[in-house]
Every structure is written in C-alpha cells, then in structure tokens.
Amino acid sequence: MIAIIGLGTGGLYAARWIAMHHRNEKITIIEKRDYETYSPCSIPMVVEGKIKPEDIVHPFPKSKNVEILLAHEAVDIDINSKKIKANDLKTGEVKEINYDKLIYAPGAKPWVPPIKGADKEGVFTVRTVEDAIAIREYAETANKALVVGAGAIGVEMAYALRKRGLEVTIVEMMEHAFPTAIDKDMAKYVDERLNKEGISTIYGAKVEALIGTEKVEGAIINGDELNFDIVIMSTGVRPESALLRGKVDVDERGFILVDEKMRTSIDDVYAIGDCVRTPYGVIQLATTALNQAIVAAINATGGSAVLKKPNGAFVSAFGDYEVASVGTHGKIAGRGWSRLNPYSVEKIVMKVFIEEDGTIVGAQAVGKGASSRIDIVSALMRNKGKIWDLAYMEKSYCPEVCELYDVIKIAAENAMRRLKIEKYEV
Numbered sequence: 001m002i003a004i005i006g007l008g009t010g011g012l013y014a015a016r017w018i019a020m021h022h023r024n025e026k027i028t029i030i031e032k033r034d035y036e037t038y039s040p041c042s043i044p045m046v047v048e049g050k051i052k053p054e055d056i057v058h059p060f061p062k063s064k065n066v067e068i069l070l071a072h073e074a075v076d077i078d079i080n081s082k083k084i085k086a087n088d089l090k091t092g093e094v095k096e097i098n099y100d101k102l103i104y105a106p107g108a109k110p111w112v113p114p115i116k117g118a119d120k121e122g123v124f125t126v127r128t129v130e131d132a133i134a135i136r137e138y139a140e141t142a143n144k145a146l147v148v149g150a151g152a153i154g155v156e157m158a159y160a161l162r163k164r165g166l167e168v169t170i171v172e173m174m175e176h177a178f179p180t181a182i183d184k185d186m187a188k189y190v191d192e193r194l195n196k197e198g199i200s201t202i203y204g205a206k207v208e209a210l211i212g213t214e215k216v217e218g219a220i221i222n223g224d225e226l227n228f229d230i231v232i233m234s235t236g237v238r239p240e241s242a243l244l245r246g247k248v249d250v251d252e253r254g255f256i257l258v259d260e261k262m263r264t265s266i267d268d269v270y271a272i273g274d275c276v277r278t279p280y281g282v283i284q285l286a287t288t289a290l291n292q293a294i295v296a297a298i299n300a301t302g303g304s305a306v307l308k309k310p311n312g313a314f315v316s317a318f319g320d321y322e323v324a325s326v327g328t329h330g331k332i333a334g335r336g337w338s339r340l341n342p343y344s345v346e347k348i349v350m351k352v353f354i355e356e357d358g359t360i361v362g363a364q365a366v367g368k369g370a371s372s373r374i375d376i377v378s379a380l381m382r383n384k385g386k387i388w389d390l391a392y393m394e395k396s397y398c399p400e401v402c403e404l405y406d407v408i409k410i411a412a413e414n415a416m417r418r419l420k421i422e423k424y425e426v
C-alpha cells in the first residue's frame, strides 16, 4: 500500500509509473485541490488568453487500484504507526490513511519578500489555476502592470499581460533577466526582444513598497513613485515541508534532504519535487520532479533506481522566443550565432562551456529553437560528451527550419579552437 501526498508533477508521475508497472499495487493519493492534475507551466498561456483554464486540467488515467482523494489535505503524518491524517475539505471529516511506503510530493509555495503593501488587492502570486483565473479577470480592468522578478515565471507573465494590452514593466534586483540561467552578454538579446515587445525592464533595483489604499496603485522603486494597477510577484518559492519537519532531516531553508534514491532520513518515506534537496542540490523544475518521481516509484515498489546528477536543462519562452541553458560554466567558452534559416533576419545565439580536456559542462542559447540546441548538449552531457561530439555531430538540415552551418556547430568549433588537437575525426 503506497500513499502519495500531492498530485502535482511529482505525485502524478510517481503514481503513473507504479500503476503502469505494478498494476496490483494499491495507491492512495491525497490532494488538497478539488480537481485532478494541472500544468502550472501553462498558466502564462491561460493569462494571455491563448488557452482556457480548463485546457490545463487533466484527469488522472482511470486505474482500478488507484484511489484519489481530491479536496483532502494531509495534516499529519505519524511515521511510527505509518498513518496519515487528512481533512476532507468538503465535509470536514478527518480520515486516516495507512501506508507501507509514503511518497511525499507537496511541492512549494510562492514566497513574497517582506515588502510593505504586498497584501493589497491587485497583488498576485502565480501557482494554481485559481491564480491564473484571478489574474486574468483582474487584468481586464487594469492598464499598467508591474512584474517583480525577471526569472522564467516573471518574464512569461509579463509577456502574457502585454499580449492582453497592458503596459508592462519588469523590475529585477539582479543585473539582468534570467539571472540564474544565463549570463549578462546573452541576456542583452533577451532584453532587446522584451523591449521590442513593448515590455520595459528595470534591473538592479528593489521594490521598496507597494502603495494604494485598498487596491494597489503603484510602487516605490529606487525612491521613485510609479503608477501600477496590477502587480505580479514572481519572487521565488519555499518548500512545503511542514508535515515532515522534526521527523526527517531538512536543511536550514526547510528543504527535505534525500539521497540519490529519493529516500528521506527515515525508512519507507520518499520525498520528491520542489520540496527536496538531493545530493546534487535544489532544482525546482517539472523535468526534475518527473525523474525524481520515477526513481522514488521504482524504489518504493522494491526495485532499485538511482538519480543521476541532473544537468538542470532549462527553457523559458515568451511568444516564439526561447531562453535556454544547461549545466554550468567551464574554463573555456565558445560563442556563435546563426540565422534561424538562410533567409531569416532573426538570430539564435549560443555559448558552450568546456573543460580543458574537451568535456562539455554547459551551454546557453537564446532565440527561436534555443531549447532544441540545449537538449542536444544536455543529452551529450549525460555521458560526459566531448566538444568534438557536438562540433561534428550529424545535425539534420532543411532551410525551412535551420542553417546548415548551425549555431551549435559554430559555438562548438569556437570552443574547440582553444584546444590543441592533433588529429580531427570529423
């Protein structure tokens, strides 16, 4: 009997893997929302109006041994008797759910810095379908939006609101957009595109206060008072680890510590997704939650799986413009650009990082098609690929979609030029 707390990305894929591979295993999923799975990553598209809220909600595939308790909030876990207490949010009844193995996957919650006025009407965080609907409705009568934070969620939300016709400003305390994913020299292209879309950006600045009576009417940024009538706070998330605190090992920020088998410090309790720190660190992405879910599902059902070091492959997109990265910086960098295709004026720019023995350790790319280049690098990195594997890979070509001498080859060759190679195998 396996219990899963949270039917988000991690919980969904753990349950799905177990239901597919161990059809007789009984699974109970406890989820506080009253609808089944949804795609948080698609919220900006809902706000933009490209898709409807109901499009991003998907039912869990029917499986006879999977019981899904929707609108049930887990409120206590007794790790000795292996029982979970869950409140039925519709009836108020408290239920007890037994487990042999527990997969804990409650995700993270938005974090808002202590800014005066952040509790005013018209100030939103972004996580659920309800947030998407509320923002969309509020934006109908708003004119000027402030987005705080220029990470993926901030930039995607800024673009969505701009497409709805609002004037949009992004404020970011770091020096450029996507500060954890790309370098300043790459971010300058992103900024050019944001500005072309009509989105203003302010970097190296903090929001000191949000002002207004009940509703937000503006913000003080670097001492200047600016008018806004809707504010999106995309300032990070904190792990939802409360139910296991004091019971399993957590770090100083509240992330649950797990090993490479996704085991917590106590037997039979696995944790996955946005609430964990693995031996490789914290990565809060759907892609990471998915791989962690499969590892936990295999181990919880008697198999043996370990999580390899993730590369942190990342992409964010606004319109058809992509910002992608993988891995880290290396000692040597190679840079390059090519057009999207031989007849296009649009560019894709890429940077590849290697060590002195040619091992690829990371890459960054911006422009349409950036993610497909980063995925190639990510796949090679999984087996410690070398830069010549990238420079001389056989990349498919058709002028409709790319250049023959593609940015990926140009950037890789530029990195290779710095190595003393005696014989080339092309």
Ligand SMILES: Cc1cc2nc3c(=O)[nH]c(=O)nc-3n(C[C@H](O)[C@H](O)[C@H](O)COP(=O)(O)OP(=O)(O)OC[C@H]3O[C@@H](n4cnc5c(N)ncnc54)[C@H](O)[C@@H]3O)c2cc1C
Residues within 6 Å of the ligand: 005, 006, 007, 008, 009, 010, 011, 030, 031, 032, 033, 040, 041, 042, 043, 044, 072, 073, 074, 075, 105, 106, 107, 108, 126, 127, 128, 152, 153, 240, 272, 273, 274, 275, 284, 285, 286, 287, 288, 289, 315, 316
């Ligand atoms: C707007 C937005 C855009 C994003 N875009 C991307 C993207 O493009 N690419 C990408 O890789 N990642 C993206 N992410 C991040 C990605 O969604 C998360 O990393 C991923 O969903 C984490 O999975 P999880 O299972 O840990 O948590 P979640 O998917 O958040 O699921 C946790 C679930 O647990 C439930 N829960 C919590 N506490 C309890 C409780 N006590 N009892 C019962 N249920 C509980 C919650 O209701 C929730 O459904 C985005 C996130 C957001 C918010």
